[in-house]
Amino acid sequence: MDLLKQEALAEIDGRAPGGAALADEIWDYAELGYLEHRTVAAQIAWLEKEGFTIRRNIAGIETAFWAEAGNGGPLIGILGEFDALANMSQVEGLLTEEQADEGQPGHGCGHHLLGVGSMLAAAAIHAVLKRHGREGRVRYYGCPAEEGGSGKVFMARDGAFDDLDVCFSWHANSVFSMHASETLAIKTAEFRFKGRASHAAVSPHLGRSALDAVELMNVGVNYMREHMIPEARVHYALLDGGGRAANVVQANAVVGYTVRAPELSDANELFDRIAKIAEGAALMTETKVDVEIKSGLSNVLTNSTLEKMMFRNISEFVGPMEYTNEELSIASQYAETISETDVLHACKVFAKGEEIRTPMHQGIVPFDGTPTRVPVSTDAGDVSWIVPLARCFGPCYAVGTPFHSWQMVAQGKLSYAHKGMLAAAKAIAATALDVFGDPETIPAAKAELERKKRGKPYVCPLPSDMQPQIPAI
Structure with missing residues (x-):
């Protein structure tokens, strides 16, 4: 040989x-x-x-x-x-x-x-x-x-x-x-909050801020960091703050989150907790939140x-x-x-x-x-x-x-x-x-x-209907 x-x-x-x-x-x-x-x-x-x-x-x-x-x-x-x-x-x-x-x-x-x-x-x-x-x-x-x-x-x-x-x-x-x-398993998603636009001075009580919901979600996740396994990682980025006009109650805002953990089951569990925090932020601000999975990888x-x-x-x-x-x-x-x-x-x-x-x-x-x-x-x-x-x-x-x-x-x-x-x-x-x-x-x-x-089967981390995200040329 x-x-x-x-x-x-x-x-x-x-x-x-x-x-x-x-x-x-x-x-x-x-x-x-x-x-x-x-x-x-x-x-x-x-x-x-x-x-x-x-x-x-x-x-x-x-x-x-x-x-x-x-x-x-x-x-x-x-x-x-x-x-x-x-x-x-x-x-x-x-x-x-x-x-x-x-x-x-x-x-x-x-x-x-x-x-x-x-x-x-x-x-x-x-x-x-x-x-x-x-x-x-x-x-x-x-x-x-x-x-x-x-x-x-x-x-x-x-x-x-x-x-x-x-x-x-x-x-x-x-x-x-x-x-x-x-390596670490990973799960990435975008959390899209939708509220109601309004004039921030004339009628702020009629608006429901999607940006407020994003900020509350981020605060909630930061409090969660003390209560997760030390090997895990949670990253986030503000993808859409709802615009640059401070005198408008932002009707839309998007935050992206990436979760890493030693095994996919750990990442999924952590992600589920983050999703609950997002739902809580939406409840507090009377907005709605949709979650879109962007990627997932096994360890x-x-x-x-x-x-x-x-x-x-x-x-x-x-x-x-x-x-x-x-x-x-x-x-x-x-x-x-x-x-x-x-x-x-x-x-x-x-x-x-x-x-x-x-x-x-x-x-x-x-x-x-x-x-x-x-x-x-x-x-x-x-x-x-x-x-x-x-x-x-x-x-x-x-x-x-x-x-x-x-x-x-x-x-x-x-x-x-x-x-x-x-x-x-x-x-x-x-x-x-x-x-x-x-x-x-x-x-x-x-x-x-x-x-x-350890007796676990391979489970694809992506939703069954998810398709590749092909970049726009």
């Missing part, structure tokens, strides 16, 4: 120039979630040349697809993302913040690398299996709208992951490590069976990383734009507290199978409730580069970003070949998943 893995790594190296060019092309496109049409077209064209069969419009979403190759044997899935972030346009390679196209999206989370790296892994796996006449199928998933759009959740609701045996993914970061992170269930296997491959076949003097010099210049606080935070969250003092991470963060808790949310969580999932981080940026920052966008086309992408692709490909070669891995990974679920 080691020889097959070495072949897979060589296959990825052989495709590296084309992969880097495709990642750069997708960086240029920088399309918002559910609008990634050029990106999807470019990925499908590349995968078809590699011999993959395409299924389009998964869950009725134009930019959701899968590409499958191989015959018989287990079916391994590999997740790819490719959406950009709003208002994150940035001039490539620049050492100062400067938008390339004012107000346009940019790849501030490295998804242009993520999707291509996963495709490279899938292509290498298929090439090796085919060359040696081995059974096994690999399926790359083109997953839209991870950034707040719940793309994988709609795909999961449609059954897109139900027939997989195991699944892999990765994410761009500034360290080389396992992504064995227990990630980690899988040490697969994660330990992936870590061994990272340690023995892939890493640590090597960089040229020129790459280290460029990374050093970006490091000067990053605060010491950002560096220490990245080391604490992603490197288990190890203080990394080099501009690029040239080591591998130790991993013993113990997951970490990271208070973020991702739609990969819903996949992890359906099929065993393992993820790693690829070192694509100067150490401490903050996510969703101009520095991350600016470094997205640099050679060391491509190197991190290739390293993650190799980790996935080598681990997938281990799974194909060891018939005991899949039942062990599935048994661990069932233990982590």
Whole structure:
């Protein structure tokens, strides 16, 4: 099996120039979630040349697809993302913040690398299996709208992951490590209050203020914060204050709330309490409130069976990383734009507290199978409730580069970003070949998943009639 893995790594190296060019092309496109049409077209064209069969419009979403190759044997899935972030346009390679196209999206989370790296892994796996006449199928998933759009959740609701045996993914970061992170489940909604407009001086007694209702709701939620589990998070934003005229009793007001908690059941319970507070605010102000669910994500269930296997491959076949003097010099210049606080935070969250003092991470963060808790949310969580999932981080940026920052966008086309992408692709490909070669891995990974679920079935966090929120062009 080691020889097959070495072949897979060589296959990825052989495709590296084309992969880097495709990642750069997708960086240029920088399309918002559910609008990634050029990106999807470019990925499908590349995968078809590699011999993959395409299924389009998964869950009725134009930019959701899968590409499958191989015959018989287990079916391994590999997740790819490719959406950009709003208002994150940035001039490539620049050492100062400067938008390339004012107000346009940019790849501030490295998804242009993520999707291509996963495709490279899938292509290498298929090439090796085919060359040696081995059974096994690999399926790359083109997953839209991870950034707040719940793309994988709609795909999961449609059954897109139900027939997989195991699944892999990765994410761009500034360290080389396992992504064995227990994330938070999330539920997001808008609370729309409707009252009655009136002249605030002549006839205030005839008005019923929707803005008052929003303010009372916020006060009520703030009092609730003392009485919720410490791991939970509640965020809110005033989306519509009802206008700018103070002499008008506001007839309409909208507030958005996001609830995060360790498990979806916790998030749902907390959300239900917030909804009751909203109803109370409406009663107090004699207004009406409607609730519109905007998104929902399950928490990630980690899988040490697969994660330990992936870590061994990272340690023995892939890493640590090597960089040229020129790459280290460029990374050093970006490091000067990053605060010491950002560096220490990245080391604490992603490197288990190890203080990394080099501009690029040239080591591998130790991993013993113990997951970490990271208070973020991702739609990969819903996949992890359906099929065993393992993820790693690829070192694509100067150490401490903050996510969703101009520095991350600016470094997205640099050679060391491509190197991190290739390293993650190799980790996935080598681990997938281990799974194909060891018939005991899949039942062990599935048994661990069932233990982590504790008898709970997967329940989609979105209403059954909810459709993707496609941005207006």
